[in-house]
Structure formats: structure tokens, C-alpha cells
Amino acid sequence: MNCIEANEKMAGLFDHNVSQELKDELFTHFRECSDCRTLYEEISKAMVELKPRVSVNAGRSLHAGIMDQVLKSGNPYQARRGRILPMLAPVWKKVAAIAAILVVLFILIPVFNHSGSFQIRASAATTLLKNSMHALSDIKSMYMEFEVRTLEGDNFEYIDRNSDFVEHKIWAAYGDTTRWRIEKPGRTVVMDGKNQYLYTSESGIAIKSGPDAGYVEWMKILLDPVEILRKEKAFASGENGTYTISENGNTIVLTVHAKALGDFRNTYALNKSIPESNTRRVYTFEKQTSLLKSFEMYIESAGKETKILGVKTIKYNEPVEQAVFTITLPAGTNWVTAKEIYKQAGIAGITGEEAAKMFFNACHNEDWKTVRQLVPGLMNFIQMEFIVKAEYGGLTVISIGKPFKSGRYPGEFVPYTIRKKTGSIKTHKLAVRNDNPEKKWTVDGGF
Amino acid sequence: MAEHPEKFPQTHAELGEFVKKNQDRLVRHAFFRLGNQEEAEDIVQDVMIRIYQEKENKQHIGQPVSYAFRMVYNACIDVLRKKGRNNFDQLGEKETLAADPSNREREIIAKEEYVRINRLLSSIPGEQAEVLRLRVIDEMSFVEIAEIMKVPVTTIKSRFSYGIIKLRTKITNHEEVNYELH
Numbered sequence: 158m159n160c161i162e163a164n165e166k167m168a169g170l171f172d173h174n175v176s177q178e179l180k181d182e183l184f185t186h187f188r189e190c191s192d193c194r195t196l197y198e199e200i201s202k203a204m205v206e207l208k209p210r211v212s213v214n215a216g217r218s219l220h221a222g223i224m225d226q227v228l229k230s231g232n233p234y235q236a237r238r239g240r241i242l243p244m245l246a247p248v249w250k251k252v253a254a255i256a257a258i259l260v261v262l263f264i265l266i267p268v269f270n271h272s273g274s275f276q277i278r279a280s281a282a283t284t285l286l287k288n289s290m291h292a293l294s295d296i297k298s299m300y301m302e303f304e305v306r307t308l309e310g311d312n313f314e315y316i317d318r319n320s321d322f323v324e325h326k327i328w329a330a331y332g333d334t335t336r337w338r339i340e341k342p343g344r345t346v347v348m349d350g351k352n353q354y355l356y357t358s359e360s361g362i363a364i365k366s367g368p369d370a371g372y373v374e375w376m377k378i379l380l381d382p383v384e385i386l387r388k389e390k391a392f393a394s395g396e397n398g399t400y401t402i403s404e405n406g407n408t409i410v411l412t413v414h415a416k417a418l419g420d421f422r423n424t425y426a427l428n429k430s431i432p433e434s435n436t437r438r439v440y441t442f443e444k445q446t447s448l449l450k451s452f453e454m455y456i457e458s459a460g461k462e463t464k465i466l467g468v469k470t471i472k473y474n475e476p477v478e479q480a481v482f483t484i485t486l487p488a489g490t491n492w493v494t495a496k497e498i499y500k501q502a503g504i505a506g507i508t509g510e511e512a513a514k515m516f517f518n519a520c521h522n523e524d525w526k527t528v529r530q531l532v533p534g535l536m537n538f539i540q541m542e543f544i545v546k547a548e549y550g551g552l553t554v555i556s557i558g559k560p561f562k563s564g565r566y567p568g569e570f571v572p573y574t575i576r577k578k579t580g581s582i583k584t585h586k587l588a589v590r591n592d593n594p595e596k597k598w599t600v601d602g603g604f
Numbered sequence: 605m606a607e608h609p610e611k612f613p614q615t616h617a618e619l620g621e622f623v624k625k626n627q628d629r630l631v632r633h634a635f636f637r638l639g640n641q642e643e644a645e646d647i648v649q650d651v652m653i654r655i656y657q658e659k660e661n662k663q664h665i666g667q668p669v670s671y672a673f674r675m676v677y678n679a680c681i682d683v684l685r686k687k688g689r690n691n692f693d694q695l696g697e698k699e700t701l702a703a704d705p706s707n708r709e710r711e712i713i714a715k716e717e718y719v720r721i722n723r724l725l726s727s728i729p730g731e732q733a734e735v736l737r738l739r740v741i742d743e744m745s746f747v748e749i750a751e752i753m754k755v756p757v758t759t760i761k762s763r764f765s766y767g768i769i770k771l772r773t774k775i776t777n778h779e780e781v782n783y784e785l786h
Contacts, residue, residue: 168761171768173745196769203772207724207740211714213635215627219645223623223652227616543713 158186163193170197171204177476205488212343212359296383296448298477301327302470303379303452306463310343310359314374314430318456318463328481329380336482337380339373346372349482354492356484361540363484365492375431382449382471385440389413408450411440414457419564425586426564428458433564437462448473493537502533503597509560509589512598513571516587517557520549531600549604551578560589567592570603612659612668619656626669627652630676633742637680639718641711647683651675670751673742677752727774732767735760 158166163186169179187194304322307315313325329337334350347354353370356363366372373380378388386402389411393400398415418432428434435457441450454466486492504512512531519527528545529536535545558572568590575583588602613619627648634644651672655662665671721741725733738749746764750757 164765168746168765168768171739171764172761196772199772199776200768203768203775204740206775207721207736207771209632209636209717209721209741211717213632213641213644213714215631215648216641216645219627219631219649220620220623223627223649224616224620226649226653227619227656 158182160186160190160193163187163190164196167193167197167200171200177478201485202488205485208487210361210487210489295446295474296331297474298331299327299329299382300470300472300475300477301379301382301468303327303466303468305341306465307341309341310357312374312430313339313341313344313346313372313376314432316429316431316434316456316465318428318458318465322467325376327376327379328477330477330482331381335381338481339376339380345484347482347484354484356486359540360538360544361487361490362534362538363486363490363492364495364498364534366495370495379452383447385449386411386442386447389438389440404444407444409442409444409447411442413438413440417564419566420562421564423561423563423570425561425570426566428456429564431465434458434465436465493534498534498537499593499599501536502530503591503593503595503599504530505591505595505597507598509569509591509598510557510571512589512591512600513560513573513587514554514557516589516600516604517552517554517573517575520545520552521554523550531598533599533601545604548577549575552576555582566590568601610666610668612662612665612671613655614659616656619652619659622655622668623652626672629742630672633673634676634680635714636718636721636737636741637677638683639715639722641714643683647676647679651679667751670748673752724771724774728767728770732763732770735763736767736771739764 163183166179166183169175170183183197187197303325305316305325306320307317307323308320309323323341325339325341327337327339329335336348336350338345338347340346343357343359345356345358348368350368352368353366353372354364355366355370355372378385389400392398393413393415396416397418398413400411400413403410403412413436415432415436415438417427417435419426421427426433431454437455437457439453439455441452442448443450449468449471451471452466452468453464455462455464504515507515515527516531519525519531523546525542525546529542532545535542553576555574555576556572560569560571562569566588568588570586570588572586573584577583586603587600589598589600591598610622611618613622630648630651631641631644634647635641638644638647654675655668655672662668662671725737728736734753735749738744738752739746744752746757746760750760753760
């Protein structure tokens with residue numbers, strides 16, 4: 158290929174579904190021609206530069222507004238619309254998403270470390286485990302699409318029974334080092350074999366961490382489907398649940414009844430994440446290969462089941478492009494290490510309740526230096542700081558209640574009611590924690 | 605769109621699904637043309653209602669999403685023409701901002717992005733800017749863009765190449781580019 162041909166074909170690299178053949182052809186030329194390579198790099202930069210750095214979506218009431226208008230007989234234009242038109246996605250959702258990622262920086266979920274009794278049909282389990290060993294060596298890659306009732310951009314294990322399903326995707330490539338990517342709208346985590354990278358698009362948060370970071374939380378089990386049986390068996394073998402395995406034609410079905418983990422003397426955190434819910438998890442494996450074919454999860458609450466997760470597609474051993482395991486950040490956004498974020502965060506020598514009061518007082522006084530010290534990441538991510546300032550600057554505290562613990566959260570929840578500068582009243586629970594060697598309190602959610 | 609042919613919505617439920625699936629993309633498309641969320645949503649609402657009203661006559665249309673994009677695009681052009689507002693720099697007008705102060709600040713950020721992006725696009729020929737807009741902001745494939753603009757895919761690719769190279773020169777030279785969010 159010469160430079161003229163390369164220039165003619167280069168646009169194809171910036172289309173959807175680029176063929177491997179075209180990529181091979183052009184990148185071979187780029188290796189030999191620095192001019193064309195530079196052009197390609199500069200075009201890539203221009204694409205990033207042109208991309209909006211904010212997310213603009215339809216307001217929450219648009220769908221209902223359209224459907225109401227359509228339902229009205231006669232002239233659908235008869236009534237002028239009176240919709241609330243938020244400029245961007247709801248701020249609380251954003252702030253929750255930002256705060257929620259800070260939680261996961263601390264938590265590595267000790268889910269699969271119990272032993273005890275369980276129900277099992279031995280022959281099916283033996284077959285499955287034996288075949289898993291073969292599957293482990295045969296499987297080179299996996300692609301999975303699934304849907305979860307949750308919020309876009311929020312933690313991967315966060316669930317909300319009242320939310321719509323949100324699409325999720327996983328790519329994994331197995332070998333000497335396992336690489337994977339899991340994404341849903343607004344949130345992506347990539348493991349490139351050495352490090353994990355978390356990027357949330359709405360808030361512009363980009364964190365680089367070590368290979369064992371807990372960014373994908375419970376979903377980690379889906380990254381390695383041939384290990385599911387072993388892990389779930391270990392989990393359900395204790396007081397945490399039970400499991401059964403049954404054969405059905407060419408499939409083997411693993412059903413796990415998992416109990417909500419944590420302290421629920423106060424039920425605030427119950428059913429807010431997968432581990433903190435009573436769930437029924439149904440995995441279907443192909444008998445011959447032991448490969449996972451489908452997976453569904455239901456929350457069990459008050460004698461009623463609600464489906465919260467369902468796998469739509471699983472494909473094995475299809476080529477995965479290298480680019481899948483990298484995240485290209487928009488111009489102006491840079492990776493920040495988790496260590497950097499927590500370097501100066503937190504205040505020691507106080508109680509959780511005092512930390513909460515200090516946070517609200519600092520917001521009231523617009524003392525952003527103190528707020529930055531209490532909220533890790535605020536000084537690192539400009540968009541996140543902007544949202545907090547806009548939402549909470551100048552607030553007035555109406556009441557602050559007594560702290561309590563709930564679920565698996567290692568810190569405390571502090572009930573509060575505030576009046577924002579806009580006049581709106583907000584009642585919620587601030588999540589504060591000090592589970593670090595210096596016992597410094599930080600605010601990482603619930604605002 | 606082109607890769608996944610869809611049916612033109614014929615029932616209330618089908619329209620509901622269609623709106624749910626496409627409203628964000630269509631509103632974003634309109635917003636980055638007009639710089640005004642309310643106008644963008646009004647246009648998308650009107651387009652969806654028209655789509656439903658025309659459902660019986662449009663059953664033959666195999667790409668309703670492209671059709672909706674084209675309608676939103678045309679409606680945006682009409683709005684800009686009527687207002688004589690083809691200059692995005694006029695967007696600082698106070699009356700377009702929300703009354704709620706917290707919303708106002710967020711609107712300012714989005715509008716600054718609108719201005720920044722349109723300023724970049726205004727530096728290259730219109731047809732090329734159009735392809736870049738649909739490819740980069742609306743994340744459409746070249747085939748989808750060709751369908752909306754009713755020109756061959758090769759023309760779209762060529763417009764993209766010329767446009768992005770001009771844009772890259774502009775960015776490299778740092779002409780009139782404002783990188784700051786606020």
C-alpha cells in the first residue's frame with residue numbers, strides 16, 4: 158500500500174465495525190510511513206476534540222409527554238407541553254454515581270470464602286467440574302450482553318427493583334494474562350492485564366488502579382464463566398445460602414439461593430446491591446462443554462420475586478480487538494491513581510456524625526477547601542466538583558440524626574434534612590467512613 | 605440503523621419502545637444544532653407525534669430511525685432559518701437560560717460545549733461539517749449517514765476525510781479553540 162491508497166482508505170478506520178483486514182493493511186503501512194501514522198494520530202485527536210464533553214439526554218418527562226399527547230384523540234397539539242426540562246441527566250443520579258465509585262475503591266467483596274453444607278446431585282456436579290477443566294483450556298475469549306435493573310453510571314453491583322433494565326456488555330480474553338472490559342451506559346472498567354481503569358463519562362472520573370481493584374464488584378464472577386460453579390459452590394456452602402444442580406437434557410442448571418450479606422438490624426441497605434439482597438441465581442451450562450449458556454437473577458423480597466438480571470447473549474472464542482481493552486479519554490481528562498485521590502483526603506480525631514456536620518457546614522459556608530478534604534476525588538475531577546458546588550453550595554441544615562450501620566457498608570449512615578439554595582428540601586442519609594489505617598473520616602455517598 | 609432494519613411503529617406500545625430507544629440520540633442531535641434543550645425536546649416530541657400520525661402511510665419505510673433523524677434535522681434547520689439564528693455565538697441570550705440557578709449553571713456548561721463544537725465545525729465546509737457532526741456527535745456509521753443525507757457512502761467517506769483533515773489543521777494550529785469548560 159502506498160500513501161495515496163492509505164489516505165483514501167483511512168476514513169474506514171473511523172467507521173463502525175472496522176474489518177481486521179483493513180486495519181492490518183493500514184497499520185502495516187503506518188509502521189513504515191511516519192507521515193501517514195502522524196496523520197492518523199492527529200485525526201484521532203481531532204475526533205476526540207470534536208466529541209461533546211457533557212452528556213445531553215432527553216428529559217425524564219419527554220417519553221411520558223409524547224405518549225400522553227399521542228393518546229389524546231383529536232388534535233395532539235391541543236395542549237401546550239408543561240414538561241419539566243432538566244438540562245442534563247438528574248443531578249442526584251450524577252452525584253450518586255460519582256459518590257458510589259468512591260465506595261468501591263475501599264471494598265473488595267469477600268463473597269466466596271465460606272464452607273459448610275449444601276444440596277447437590279453429585280453426578281451432575283462432577284461432570285460439570287470435570288468439563289470445566291477442559292473448558293478452561295479451550296476458551297480463548299468471551300463476549301456477553303446482559304441487562305440489569307439499575308441506574309446508568311452507578312456501581313456495577315448496585316440494583317434498583319424499580320428501575321428499568323440497563324444494558325451491560327463484557328469482553329474477556331484469556332491467556333497468560335486475562336484482559337477484560339465491562340461497560341454499561343456511563344461507566345466502563347477495563348483490565349488490560351496489568352491495571353484496572355475506571356471511567357465514568359458523565360462526571361469525567363478516570364481512575365487507574367492495580368489489577369485487583371474492586372471496580373466491578375459482584376459482577377467479577379461473570380468475567381470467568383468456567384469458574385462460576387466453583388465460586389458459587391464455595392459461596393453457598395456456608396450459612397450464606399444453598400444451591401442445587403440438576404441435569405436437563407443437554408444442559409446442567411445451577412440454582413443458588415443466596416442470603417443477603419450484612420447487618421440488617423437497620424434495613425436501609427437491604428436490596429440496594431446484589432450481595433445485600435436475597436437472590437435466586439439460575440445458571441444454565443451446556444453439559445458437553447460446561448460453558449455458561451444463560452444466567453438469570455431474581456430478588457426475593459416479601460414473598461415476591463423480581464427479575465433483576467438476565468443474560469441475552471454469550472459468545473465464545475470470537476476475535477476480540479485489542480482496542481477493546483483500552484479506554485480513550487476525552488481531551489482534558491487524565492487518569493488519576495487511586496492513591497493520589499486518597500492522599501490528602503479525610504479528617505481524623507472526630508466521629509462520623511461530626512464528619513457529616515462538618516461536611517454540611519462547609520457546604521453552607523461554601524468552604525470548598527474543607528469539602529475537598531472530606532470528599533475524595535473532588536479536587537481531582539473538575540466536573541464532579543462543579544456538580545457538588547452547584548447542588549450544595551449555600552445549603553441550610555434543617556436536621557442531622559443519629560448515625561447507624563446497615564448491610565455491609567463499613568462506615569455509618571447519617572440521616573439528614575437540608576434546604577438547598579434553590580429552596581428545595583432534601584432528606585437522605587450521608588455515607589461516611591473511616592476504614593483506613595489513619596482512621597480518617599471521608600464522605601463517599603448519600604448526597 | 606441500516607445494519608438493523610426496524611419496523612415503523614404501528615401501535616402505541618411500539619411507539620413507546622421506539623421513543624424510549626431513540627429519544628436520547630434525537631434530543632442530543634437537536635441540542636447540538638440548536639443549543640437549547642427545550643427546543644430540542646419540543647422538536648423530538650413533534651417528530652414522534654408526526655411519526656405516529658403517519659404510521660399507516662409509512663409502513664413501507666424500513667429505517668424509521670433514519671427517517672426520524674431526517675425529520676429532526678429538517679425541523680432544526682427550519683427553526684434556525686425562522687429565527688435567523690445560524691450563528692451559534694448568539695447563544696448567550698439570557699432568555700434561553702433556565703430560571704433555576706442550579707440548572708442554569710449546568711445549562712451554561714452544555715451550551716459552552718455547543719458553542720465550542722459549532723465553532724470548530726463552522727471552520728470547515730457545511731457538507732463536510734455535517735458528516736463530522738453525524739459521525740462524531742451522533743455516533744452514526746458512514747452507511748447510516750449516507751442513508752440520512754441521501755448520498756453514496758463513498759461521498760460520505762470523502763467528505764469525512766476532507767473535513768477531519770481540515771479540522772485537525774485547525775486544532776493543531778490552536779485557532780479560536782477554547783478548551784476550557786468554564
